[in-house]
Amino acid sequence: MVSTQEKNLNVSVLMNELKQENSKMEGVMQNIKDISMKSNILALNSGIEAARAGEAGRAFSVVAKEIKKFAQDCLDSSKASESIIKSIQTKANNIIALRTVDIAFDTIDKIDRNLFERNCDVQAWATFDAIKECLIQPTPASKKTAEAFMKNIYKIYEVYFDLFVVDLSGEILVAAQNQSQVGRNMSDREWFQETVKTNDVYVTDMYYSSVVEGHTMGYSSPVRNDAGEVIGVFTTRFNWEYIYDIIDRVQTDEKSKLYAINSEGYVIASKDRTEILKTKLTHLKAVQNILSGRETRGYTIEDNQIFAYSLTEGYNAYKGKGWSVIVAETI
Incomplete structure (x- = not known):
């Protein structure tokens, strides 16, 4: 079964091929235009020579007029064809742009669904008896039981740097x-203070952690006793490398670029890892549209490139962090 991304890529490839054929057609029309201009000049010269010949050149004058009319008709048709060709190119660009917007939406949606699962994980694990018991009765035995439980989670899920109580x-x-x-x-950490204060899950933005030595996100959930009182915090550190499983599988043209950006416009995911948390894309009108709240999905055409964008919609209980995906495609 062909995926949405594969369909979009195939359409983009076909549209680009159509535009290339259109460019060739432009060349053909230019040749016709040149021939028309030369025919017009030939007709003019022929008319002059016919006039000089007097009565003997009258028949040739009629031919010269017909050549001139033919040349003008060709020139008019050439101009009309050029207009149609430009219209086809514009529509092809719009189709590519709309398909590229679909790729941006599909990518941010996949990221949201992945992070929604991480949101569910931390809430579920905070309810386990082993976690609650080591907070209610923090003995060496209860801590050992909690550690064994957490190590088992770590091995099974594979997507975490670490888990903490x-x-x-x-x-x-x-x-x-x-x-x-x-x-x-x-x-003194914001994630700890907010989780305890709100008695709710707190999710950090993506950041580099010197503790786990990698890019990560922190998911923190309050741990409650049977009376519903907060007795501690269960917190996880998601391994951001697993987001690249999504990014790297996005099928785009070789010249295309794809970025996930945070709410400040910084690149947080890209096929080029050197740009992470270093490159800011706020100079792009597409990013300005998102950050200003003018549009949540769409595209701009800047510097002969299509910039398609889609703002996170979150997924179920996970509201997202205001991130977006930008796809740049050369036209």
Whole structure:
């Protein structure tokens, strides 16, 4: 079964081929135009010579007039054809742009669905008895049980750098992998404060973590006792490399570029890894449209390129972080 991205790529390829044929047709029409101009000049010269010949050149004068009329008709048809060709090219560009918008939407939707699952993970794991018990009764035995549970999660899911249990004072009680983090205090971290204050899941933006030595997102959920009171925080560190599984599978033309950007316009995902959190795309009108709230989906044509864009819509309970996907295609 052909995927949406494959269909869009195939349409874009066909449209580009159509535009190339159109360009060749432009060359043909230019040749016809040149021939018409030369015929017109020939007819003019022939008319002059016929006039000089007097009565003997009258018949040739009639032929010269017909040649001139033919040349003018060709020239008029050539101009009409050029207008049609330009219209076809414009429509082809619009079709490519609309298909490219579909690619941008499809990509951000896949990212949202992946991150929605991470949102569900942290909430579900925060309800497990092993996690609650090590916060209610933080004994060596209860911590060991929680650690074993978390290590098992880590192995099964594979998409996390680490998992932590944090008590209400902000101290890390248990870690799935990096045991050197146990005992560190996180009470000054925004994710900890917001999770406890709102009694709800808190999701960070994508950032580089020196602790896990990689780009990550933090998902934090309150851990509650049977009375519904917050007794601590369960927090995960998602391995951002798994988002590239989505990015790298997007089928685009070799010259095309694809970016995921955050709410400030910084590139957070791209096939070119050197741009991450370094390149800012706010100079593009497409990005300005998104960040200003003027449009959530569409395209612009800038510097002979189509810039298609789609703002996150989130997925179910996961509202998204204001990110967008931009696809640039040369026209």
